[in-house]
Amino acid sequence: MSVFFSDEQTMPVDGDSLRRFADVVIGAEGYPANTELSVLLVDETQMSEYNQHHMGRSGATDVLAFPLEDLIPGSPPKWLPGDPPVALGDVFLCPPEVERRARAENVPFDDFLHLLLAHGILHLMGYDHDSDEDADRMERREDELLGGIGRSVS
Numbered sequence: 001m002s003v004f005f006s007d008e009q010t011m012p013v014d015g016d017s018l019r020r021f022a023d024v025v026i027g028a029e030g031y032p033a034n035t036e037l038s039v040l041l042v043d044e045t046q047m048s049e050y051n052q053h054h055m056g057r058s059g060a061t062d063v064l065a066f067p068l069e070d071l072i073p074g075s076p077p078k079w080l081p082g083d084p085p086v087a088l089g090d091v092f093l094c095p096p097e098v099e100r101r102a103r104a105e106n107v108p109f110d111d112f113l114h115l116l117l118a119h120g121i122l123h124l125m126g127y128d129h130d131s132d133e134d135a136d137r138m139e140r141r142e143d144e145l146l147g148g149i150g151r152s153v154s
Contacts, residue, residue, distance in 0.1 A: 002036045002085065009043040011095040014110065021114050025121045025145055031086060032079035037124070038090040039117065047094035062097040063116040066090045071126035073137070091120030107153045111146065115153050118145045 003022045007015055018039060026035050042050070047060040054064065067089040071077065077086055093116060102112035122138055129135035146152055 065120040065123035
């Protein structure tokens with residue numbers, strides 16, 4: 001897997017763990033070994049700008065995901081030698097916002113940060129939570145992925 005990781009904020013975060021977990025999620029979903037993904041950690045100001053510009057919402061949020069392809073959950077694209085790599089898109093995380101939510105929900109920050117990374121990657125892969133059924137499916141998958149690395153937010 002090719003995970004581009006950039007930490008553009010000041011809060012201490014275990015970037016190596018996040019990068020490894022992104023690889024786990026991509027592999028667990030059956031994506032080809034050459035799949036590409038960008039994970040960017042940003043501060044509240046930058047996240048507020050992205051949230052306003054791309055989502056039309058004011059203020060910072062904890063995670064934003066910008067897919068490059070319209071994918072179907074559980075159906076990774078087939079890759080053939082000579083094809084370009086599968087490029088999923090970008091996941092932006094705002095650790096200060098993640099920390100606020102983790103405190104409010106009384107869960108460990110690192111576990112919640114990993115949850116939101118999985119959440120963002122699954123959005124890139126076509127998962128959504130527009131209906132109760134879709135939300136349940138996405139939450140079950142997030143729990144499975146977190147459990148696979150010994151983490152939980154339940």
